[in-house]
Amino acid sequence: MNQPASVSAVVSPLPAFEVRQLSFRYDSVRGRSSSDRSACVINGMEFTVRQGEIVGVIGPNGSGKSSLLKLLARLVRPQEGTIRLFGDELGSLTRESISRQVAYMPQDLSFDFPFSVLDMVLMGRFPYRRSGLWSFVGWERQEDFAVAEEAMAQTDVMHLANRMIATLSAGERQRVLLARALAQAPRVLMLDEPTAHLDLNHQLDVCRILQRIHAQLQMTVLLVSHDINLASQYCDRILIMKQGAVVCIGPPQEVIHPRVLTEVYGCQVLVDAHLDTGLPRVSLPSQESRRAGAVSAKS
Amino acid sequence: MIVHPSPAQTTLPDPPAMATPVGLQTYEGLAPLQALRARRWYAVMGVMILLTCGAIVFCLQFGAHTLTMAEIWSALTFSTAGTENVSSVIIWDIRFPRILMGLFVGASLAITGAALQALVRNPLADPYVLGISSGAALGATIGLALGLGAIVGGFGLPLFAFIGGGLSIVLVYGIAASQGQLPMHQLLLAGVIVNAVCSALMMFATSILNPASLYRVVLWLMGTLSAPSIPMLMGIGVCLLIAIVLLLRESQALNLLAVGEDAARSLGVDSDRVQRTVFLVSAVLTGAVVSVSGMIGFVGMVVPHLVRILCGADHRLLLPASALGGGILLMVADTAARTVVAPAEIPVGVITALIGGPFFIYLLMTRKYRFFA
Known part of the structure; x- marks a missing residue:
């Protein structure tokens, strides 16, 4: 393929x-x-x-x-x-x-x-590495960099390319990992x-x-x-x-239903509509109503 | 075949507004970085090779008798060949083999340490800390105690050391990975346990030796590079060369494994093969090193750390640079070992332990090595 x-x-x-x-x-x-x-x-x-x-x-x-x-x-x-x-x-x-x-x-x-952010993203190109005597160390090629560049642009981490992964915030790290996954094409x-x-x-x-x-x-x-x-x-x-x-x-809309969730999670839940989207929104009931329901809550 | 993306394909849509401002967005591309990465490899390796050569010349100078640069130069250029020149004899028969041994042993320890650290995702791993060295030493001591050191054409001792090292690495990994993960403390504890058991058994083995060989064994266990023979040098040099090739083949896989095993496997890394390769290389190299030079600790942990701090964690650069760095460190440490109390000598293992111990504690207490940009 x-x-x-x-x-x-x-x-x-x-x-x-x-x-x-x-x-x-x-x-x-x-x-x-x-x-x-x-x-x-x-x-x-x-x-x-x-x-x-x-x-x-x-x-x-x-x-x-x-x-x-x-x-x-x-x-x-x-x-x-x-x-x-x-x-x-x-x-x-x-x-x-x-x-x-x-x-x-x-x-x-x-x-x-x-590892730098660029190191990390380029790791996503591992499935596309060449095999051969002179490429046995596994250096990336031009197109690997092109794909990595595109992936990093998609997740807005281009400006971090030279930063060390350990110095990033959790959110930035997650975006870098997403870029790495995208670099896999x-x-x-x-x-x-x-x-x-x-x-x-x-x-x-x-x-x-x-x-x-x-x-x-x-x-x-x-x-x-x-x-x-x-x-x-x-x-x-x-x-x-x-x-x-x-x-x-x-x-x-169909599966986020109080009866389903109560059965699956073993605790009472409230389901209402999200203010913006109207999609179902889940919240835990107050202490009183949980006691009334006599079902122990478990997170 | 991979199709090169046309310029139209790489034109990116404008990034939509982010929930948070993420600083200056500069889409200058990766081209400058790509060129920089290629140049960095050659620059670092070039500097390391120059440093290695410099260290060799520096170490040739010192010893029980300090030589001048002119004497070294004339010996190195064979301008005194044939004549019974003292400095020439000192350099070619005594110092050069010993320095070369320092280079090989240090390189073996450092490259093993770097590969093990990636494999177990733990920057504190090292053949000494993980008990491979003491396993190998136990194997060699048993070989000596049984009087089997000279079998297999003189390679009996390395063979016993290799078996001992191999068994202990499997044991440590088995203990630490029993819960399916590889927690750092568990790995270090497993190494401590194996170290303790091996030391106890070694003491028992040495207690039944005769006094003459006892002295030799004790001196050897402390770690010394004195009087290497040419076959020894050849043997360890060949082992090292094969190890470098095998590990470089897996260097990108080691990069991925250092980040996470499941993620690496999902990207197509054959983690079992890499693990087998690294364990085998570690056992062979550590066996070879221990049988010629005894227990020299911490080089395998300290050197990859310093190299990572200077040039990042990419194992395609880290492995060869660590090998040279380990060689430099051990050559210099050995020079100190034979000059500080000249004409007597300190075992070089004592010096590396005195450098490595505090460094290890420092790393444990501060996790500073994580942060540099």
Whole structure:
């Protein structure tokens, strides 16, 4: 597959991800027989992510959200089920070809090493490195810089190019990581908690950049978030997970429903309409009404 | 084939208004930086090579008997060849092999340290701190105690050291990574434990040695570069050369791994292969170094740190620059070791530990090494 050296997704009529009967458990969870379903982190998931949509994955802690992203990025292999990426079975693709199509931005990155912002963004070009005797050190080429430049412009980090990553604010860092993901020239962008630990301003920055990327590059975006309100505002569809299974998937207006959330999170919630957009907005009820509901709240 | 983007493609739409002002937006492009990066590599490596040559000449000068530059020059240019010139003998038979050994040992320790630090995402890692050196020393001591040092054509000792180092690196990594992650304190603690156990076993092994070999073993364990033989130099030089090639091949992968393993793997880094390569290279190099020069600590931690502070963390530059830096540091430290109390000698391991220990504490207490722009 040839891909132009630029940060734009290739339009395809096939769904970005088609997940069928997906089950997965970590090998370290031993001592239980494989038939024991509770050992599974992902348990018979079925869903489809269409080309060019923003899908938010929400669910309580330990519901398997991050594991799902790792499965979709082929960092781990499922025990059962199939994942199709634009029609191709994920297991039949080479690592390089997956890396050229799917960018994965995890949460736990280390900034202890003094890489510059440009170093960081150019790392996104790793799947496009040449192989050969004289290129064994892996220097970037002209087009790698061109793509990195475009990606950095998209996320407004051009002016930081020479700064050390450790000296940046959390919001700037997140934008740099987004640029690195875009430098991969992917068709699908997968983000694990892109707005965690960011203040409101920077949350807004990241979300606007995501929307811009989505609108300009027709990028498919899959993001995991604890922030239901943010997901409701910015996602086309929301996938709610509980114990490794799909509870429901659909537009925010349909799935952000008090009954669904109470069932999934095990606590009473209030859902009203956002003042600007009219999209559903979630808040926790007051102490009194929670006691009245006799359901213990758990964040 | 990758299609070059046409100018129309790279024309970017105006950036929309941001939620926060993000300072001056200058879209001058990456072209100047790209040229700078290419030049920086050659500049840094050029300076390091010059410094290395300078350090060699400087170290040739000092010792039990201080030579003048003129004597060094005449010896280096072979203008006194054939004659039984004292300074020529001192330089070619005594000092030069020893300085070369310092260069090789220091380079091995520093490049191993740099690669390990990236792999375990911990800027404090080092073959000494992680217990690889003491594992290798234990292996070599056992080989000596069993009288097997001379087997395999004289390479019995490095072989035992390699096995010991390899076992301890696997052990330390296994202990630290048991929770699926690699927390910094756990890695250091695992290194401390392995160090302690190896030291205890080494003491036991030395206690059953006869007095004559005991003295030799103790002196060797303290770390010394004295009297290297030509095969020793050749052996460690070849190991080092292969190691540099193997590690440079993985240098961009090490960059990615230093930031995060999952992210690196999602970008196509074969983390298992890189891990195997780095562990194998560490075990072989540390085994070779320990069997010829004993326990020389902290060079592997201090040097990559200083190089990172001066020229960033890109391992394509960091690895070769650290190798030369480690060579310079050890050559100079060894010169100090043989001049400070001349004609007696301090074991060079004592000097590097005296430099490295306080440096390590300083790094632990301030995390200043993170910040420079």
